[in-house]
Amino acid sequence: MKLKDFDKIFSANPTLQRLCRWTKATDGRHIALQGLRASAQSVAIAEMLRHTDKNILLVADDGDGAGYAYFDIVQLLGNERVAFFPAFYKHNHKCGATIAENEILRTDSLNKISGKNPCIIVSYPEALVEKVVAASYFVGSKIELRKGQSYDMNSLVGQLQKAGFEEVDFVYEVGQYSQRGSIVDIFSYSNELPYRVDFFGDNIESIRMFDIERQLSVSSVDSIDIVANTDGGDLPKISLLEFMSSDSVVVVNDIDFTVKRMDYIYEQALIKANEHKHIDDLSSTLADGETFAEELGKHRTVELLRNYYKADTMEFSTTHQPNFDKNFDLISQNISNYIAEGYRIFISADSRKQTDRIKSIFDDRGDNIAFEAVEGGLHEGFVDNDLKICFFTDHQIFNRLHKYSLRSDTARRGKAAMLIKELNQLKPGDYVVHHDHGIGQFAGLLRADINGKPQEVIKLVYKGGDIIFVNISSLHKIAKYHGKDDTQPTLSKLGTGAWERLKERTKAKVKDIARDLIKLYALRLEQKGFEYSPDSYLQAELEASFVYEDTPDQSKATADVKTDMQSPKPMDRLVCGDVGFGKTEVAIRAAFKAATDGKQVAVLVPTTILAFQHYKTFAERLKNYPVTVEYLSRAKSPKQTKEIISRLR
Structure with missing residues (x-):
């Protein structure tokens, strides 16, 4: 079953149906919800959007709460109709550093608020x-482009310059x-990947998103x-409330807390601004709790935790998923009791493999x-006593850390794109390798006239003064030369x-090595x-109890190693990965x-300190299982070493 199929089941909740009717109607300014717990809140808010043509603002108590709510709703609705609105400054306005990816x-x-389709902003x-x-300026400053549109390319460049975009050789x-x-690359502030707009005369022939690192189109x-x-x-x-239309619905976890928290943040910013002589423009850039409360009163509101407006309430009957703490005796007894009372049991996981593990344990x-x-x-499981359903999450069953991700994670890679970074660090005279032409010297980035059109190219100088120009769309063919002992x-x-x-001789030598390896492996x-x-x-229980989500590479490495172990052939496998990638x-x-x-296992490491670190890691992971973990190193006394070795026999 997909998560969206479960969403349809929960939508039969009678109180939720009443809430959706209220959302669709225009009467009733404020309501409060009682008894809506855990991720049942996110499911309900997602269902609200399906019954209205108005935008919804969801206000959590803090950044993590908002992040997890955003994660849940994206799981239910997808990215197109959900957005996350974070703080731009790390700490204090003017005094704190900004978070560039949050832009x-x-x-x-x-952009979603001012768009045509209703959305949820968290x-x-x-x-x-x-x-x-201001909304009027934001809408007026947008540049809308579409495939097949007649648009003067020079006019587009002028608009970008006027809007403050920086002209560079390549966008990252x-x-x-x-x-x-005829190509204009643009990295808009509203998308996680840059766009490549290809003109044919004054017509837009194609629009593509492209990868930051390789500069190649992806869709x-x-x-x-x-x-x-x-x-x-x-x-x-x-x-933000003024930016949204007055008919938008605002869902707040705790209105009183939000007002007081905004007042506190404003007061702290006021103190900092006074120290740094920025007090004059503070009210023009920040909104306090009083301003929020005043604007909130103009909108229809739903409160989840309290009842700020003393409004009518809607009663749900949901409870949090019990805390099992990996205790399968407790899990089995709890679920059996629910089944006996006529409840349907749903267990969710990001992959079918994880729910299969749980089934095999049972x-x-x-x-x-x-x-x-x-x-x-979803982030938090719950029990709905009205529908008699239990929605449990695998990460809570195994007490495993659950993380959320944001849409800007892809764009964040652009600041560390190795290909671009390495190219920026090249100096004239540095040696580079071109896949087709061999070793040359970097002679800088130039703008050349190609077929009557200016283009950015990389100049490479070869033996005898020969020169080639490489278009930046072919960056993937160039790499900095790395030789032995820095020899030229x-x-x-x-x-x-x-x-x-x-290259052919090298291929032949590689084939010789491969031939020898084949004989060895035979x-x-x-x-x-x-x-x-x-x-x-x-x-299965050990693997499912890992506190982090397995990465795809980690899952594959584990599966491959176990397949080797279950084979009658000797295993010969190397697991490679950077520090912190989960090899241990x-x-x-x-x-x-x-x-x-029934086997005994020896783990060999190169240093005494690493031996102790691995001992602690193994001991912590395996403390609830019937195995003994010890370590041997020069830090152990002869008596301790002798005693440990005696237990191995």
Whole structure:
């Protein structure tokens, strides 16, 4: 079952249906909800949007609460109709550093609010304190482009310059644009990837999004909105509630807390502004709690925790998912009790593999637990006593950390795009390698006239003074030269075929090495190894209890290692990964699998300190399982070493 299918089941809740009728109607300014707990709140708010043509603003108590609510609603509705409105400043207005990637999220929110389709904006007090540009200016400053549209390219460039976009050789951060012949690359403040607009004369022939690191197109779109930076500058500002139309619905977890929190943030900013002599413009850029309360009174409101307006209430009957703390005796007893009372049990996870693990644990234990697997998770599970359904999440069952991600995560990579960064660090005279032409010297970025059109190119100089110009759309063919002991390489000679012959010789040597390796592995395959048993319920429980979500690479590495172990052939596998990428967890799972099959496991590490660190990690992960973990190093006394070795026999 998909998460959206469960959403349809929960939509049958009679109080939720009443709430949706209120949302669709125009009478009744304020209501309060009672008994709506955990992620049932997010499911209800998503359902509200399906019954209205108005925008909805959801205000959580803090950034994390907003982040998890945003995650839930995106899981239910997708990205197109949901936006996250964060704070632009890290700490204090003017005095604190800004968070550049949040510009994208804030501008995306304003863009969705001013769009044609109703949406949900998720925010929190720290973000609502910061005012935004007036709606009339925001809409008027947008540049709308669509495929097939007649548009003068020079006029577009002029508009971008006027809007404050920076002209660069190649785009890799928001607020930048570049022009190469008939192509204009633009990184709008409202999208996580930059756009590539291709003109044919005065017509827009195509619009594509492209990858920041490789500068290559990834998908085509029919229309886009180019939005400039609206958080900076001296433009007149208004609160987010003023930006939204008065018929929007505002859902607040706790109105009184939000008002007081905004007042506190404003007061702290006032103190800082007084110290830094910025007090004059504070009210023009920040909104206090009183301003928020005044604007809130003009909107229809739904309060989740209290009843600020002493309004009519709607009663739900939901409770939080019980805290099982990985105790399957408690889980089994609890779920069995619910089943006996006629409840339907739903267990959700981001992958089917995880719910299969839970099922195998129940089966191996002999528990007669029937549940419906839901693909796609929410942050917090809940029980709805009206519909008699339990929606449990796998990460809460195993007490595992659950994280949310935001749309700007992709754009954040642009600030560390290695290809662009490396190219920026190149100096004239540095050696580079071109895939087709060999080793040359970097001679700078130039603007050349190609077929009557100016384009940015990279100039490379080869042996004998030969020169080639590389269009930046072919950046993926160039890499900085890295040689042994910083020795200077010999420049390649163009037109001689020497580079191609060198590549062919290299390929031949690689084939020789591969041939030798094949012979070696053929001999290894003839050897007989120990064939480990398939995963037990203990193995499934251990893996499911990992406090973080497995990355795709981590899942694949674990599966590959266990497949090798269950084969009668000797395992010969290398697991590679950077620091912090989860290699130790893969080793723990493999070691545990061996131990549960009656084997003893030795983990070899290069240093004494690392031995102790791994000992603590293994001991912590395996403390609830029937295995013993010890370590040997020179830090142990001879007596301790002898005692540990004696226990191995």
